[in-house]
Amino acid sequence: MSAEPVLVVEDLRVEHPGRGGAVEAVRDVSLSVGAGECVGIVGESGSGKTQLCLALMGLLPPSARIDGAVRFAGAPGGAARAVRGERIAMVFQDPQTALTPHLRIGSQMSEVLVHHRRSSGARAREAARAMLARVGIPDPAGCLRRYPHELSGGMRQRVLIAMSLLCGPQLLVADEPTTALDVTVQAQVLELLARLRREQRMAILLVSHDLAVVAGLAARIVVMYAGRVVEEAPAEALFHGPRHPYTAALIACAPNADGPIPARMATLPGQPPGAAERFTGCPFAARCDRSSERCRREPPPMTAFDDGRRFACHDPLPA
Amino acid sequence: MSTVRPVVTLGRRMPLIRYLLFRVLGAIPTLLAIVTISFFLIRFAPAGPFDRAxxxxxxxxxxxDAAYGLDRPLWQQYTSYLRDLAHGDFGPSFRYKDFSVTELIREGFPVSATLGAIAIAIALVGGVGVGVVAALNHGRFVDHATIGLSVVAIAVPSFVLLPALGLLFGIELHWLPVAGWDPTSIRDYVLPVTTLCLPPLAYIARLTRASMIEVMRSAYVRTAFAKGLPLRTIVLKHALRPALIPVASYLAPAVAMTMTGSLVVETIAGLPGIGRYLVQGALNRDYTLVLGMVIVYSTLLIAMGLVVDLLIAALDPRIRLEA
Known part of the structure; x- marks a missing residue:
């Protein structure tokens, strides 16, 4: 782990008040991202990953109740919101809808520099062109004149990544950046992120429901379930010896291209508890084959270890 | 050095000129069908222009009957009407003695069109403004107030609103004339234009509010927020244009309706427009006047339909104009 973290999240809690009680999207999440480090967040849909990202960026609707602390080292007072788009940037899940349809790529990219860096239009366009070339767009000057619908999904995601990097952010929050893309394009985008992280020395918070996506890039992986962190470990250690049964189940469910083709894909029966659901014990207890009476009664405390691993389980898998 | 850039992004297959030609030529059979149906409909209505109690x-x-050609067979009257129409002659009015329909419309249309155009322009600017402010304050007092007031503005009929305004600003406060028409006096415009513009303004405000709320929740607006852009830029540059598409669609019928005048407003305010001709013409069986008004109204509607399609194509580059 790096010495000085760019991002520290402490006991973050996100609730959306609504009819029939508040929906708890994120519950007591703590994590940190070091300078230049790539941290992966993994979890099923509905585990609160996107809500966590939006909370970090200050992009949640004003009705959301947010508790806990988010400190971003690059911002005065630690508020990411103030340096959004400049020191902390975000790439979204669906490149099909994340670009404004009626504006040319050039206009959408250069406005970032015009706003944050007070660049002239011409200088901003030139910087945008150079950044498009860096992310591997074949005809960057031509791309600037295009509308989003004239580009393929992979190209659009590259444009979005290029756009987020224009101001040289210290942290890139990438929320499922490859989910909407073809598998081959997925690999290209992940490679691009890895290269940019090295070149720009930028930290990445890489969020995915897909362990394989995170595995190649992240040094540390945080596993989320039902809005909570259930386990965190260095990537290598997590794959080779998961301690939380949920992590183990996730790994078991990931299709393995190297091994024999199973007659039936491994699945995890049941569903995660809804965000509006209340429960007393461990959120995973209902689906866990190791669960006991105690799991259903008492929430397991988070236990941290010296090797950077932590997990919340009453009856962890043996190390 | 100059580069020519098309105003509208079109499909590569169809240049703008060709598209316009298609649409204009395509309007001719439409108009012919409208004229034909209207001609026979009004003729088959019981009683005629010279029937009295x-x-x-x-x-x-x-x-x-001989003087107006009503003694000839109906199909002959129809073909001769079309022949005159092709020469730009709408025929003589059956009711306004010594006036041709062309004269009546040429005199009245500028009055109705001017008032209508001003009213629609105010409705558009005001309605979009109010709608955007309401959408940005979604769920708050300003929003609820806008919704409430817009219902009132749409629901109150002009035959109540205009006399009420006249009573207040004309008779009580003596600020504005209650009725009368002097094209050079702005004061004469205020009350009729206000009455004409309120319902479309309220309707445009509601349309804008609804689509703006939706657009502000869209993924690309979230991207714009993530880029750290100020709210003004996000609203004006990223959100407003797509939010205006429903408003543009509404403009075609609204402009045609408002610019052909309002029977109620023009009668109450004593304006020499064409608003009364359609209803009066139909009641009086003033065959040529009704047809003339139908032609003016449908031409305006068809022309505005074309303008709106171009406008929408300009608002959204993904839309291709194809005939």
Whole structure:
């Protein structure tokens, strides 16, 4: 782990008040991202990953109740919101809808520099062109004149990544950046992120429901379930010896291209508890084959270890 | 050095000129169908232009019918009407003696069109402004107030609103004339224009509010927020244009309706427009006047339909104009 973290999240809690009680999207999440480090967040849909990202960026609707602390080292007072788009940037899940349809790529990219860096239009366009070339767009000057619908999904995601990097952010929050893309394009985008992280020395918070996506890039992986962190470990250690049964189940469910083709894909029966659901014990207890009476009664405390691993389980898998 | 850039992004297959030609030529059969249907509809309505409570002497009726060509077979009247129409002649009015329909419309249309155009322009600017402010304050007091007031503005009929305004600003406060028309006096415009513009303004405000709320929740607006852009830029540059598409669609019928005048407003305010001709013409069986008004209204509607399609293509580059 790096010495000085760019991002520290402490006991973050996100609730959306609504009819029939508040929906708890994120519950007591703590994590940190070091300078230049790539941290992966993994979890099923509905585990609160996107809500966590939006909370970090200050992009949640004003009705959301947010508790806990988010400190971003690059911002005065630690508020990411103030340096959004400049020191902390975000790439979204669906490149099909994340670009404004009626504006040319050039206009959408250069406005970032015009706003944050007070660049002239011409200088901003030139910087945008150079950044498009860096992310591997074949005809960057031509791309600037295009509308989003004239580009393929992979190209659009590259444009979005290029756009987020224009101001040289210290942290890139990438929320499922490859989910909407073809598998081959997925690999290209992940490679691009890895290269940019090295070149720009930028930290990445890489969020995915897909362990394989995170595995190649992240040094540390945080596993989320039902809005909570259930386990965190260095990537290598997590794959080779998961301690939380949920992590183990996730790994078991990931299709393995190297091994024999199973007659039936491994699945995890049941569903995660809804965000509006209340429960007393461990959120995973209902689906866990190791669960006991105690799991259903008492929430397991988070236990941290010296090797950077932590997990919340009453009856962890043996190390 | 100059580069020519098309105003509208079109499909590569169809240049703008060709598209316009298609649409204009395509309007001719539409208009012909409208004229034909209207011609026979009004003719098949019972009674005629010279029927009165007390019947005219038979020889008088025969003379009148001969003078206006009503004694000929219907299909002959139809073809001769079309022939005159092709020469730009709408025929003589059956009711306004010594006036041709062309004269009536040429005199009245500028009055109605001017008032209508001003009213629609105010409705558009005001409605979009109010709608955007309401959408940005979604769920708050400003929003609820806008919704409430817009219902009132749409629901109150002009025959209540205009006299009420006249009573307040004309008779009580003496600020504005209650009725009368002097094209050079702005004061004469205020009350009729206000009455004409309120319902479309309220309707445009509601349309804008609804689509703006939706657009502000869209993924690309979230991207714009993530880029750290100020709210003003996000609203004006990223959100407003797509939010205006429903408003643009509404403009075609609204402009055609408002620019052809309002029977109620023009009658109450004593304006020499064409608003009364359609209803009066139909009631009086003033065959040529009704047809003339139908032609003016449908031409305006068809032309605005084309303008709106171009406008929408300009608002959204993904839309291709294809005939």
């Amino acid at each position: 007390r019947a005219l002497p038979a020889d008088v009726v025969a003379n009148l």
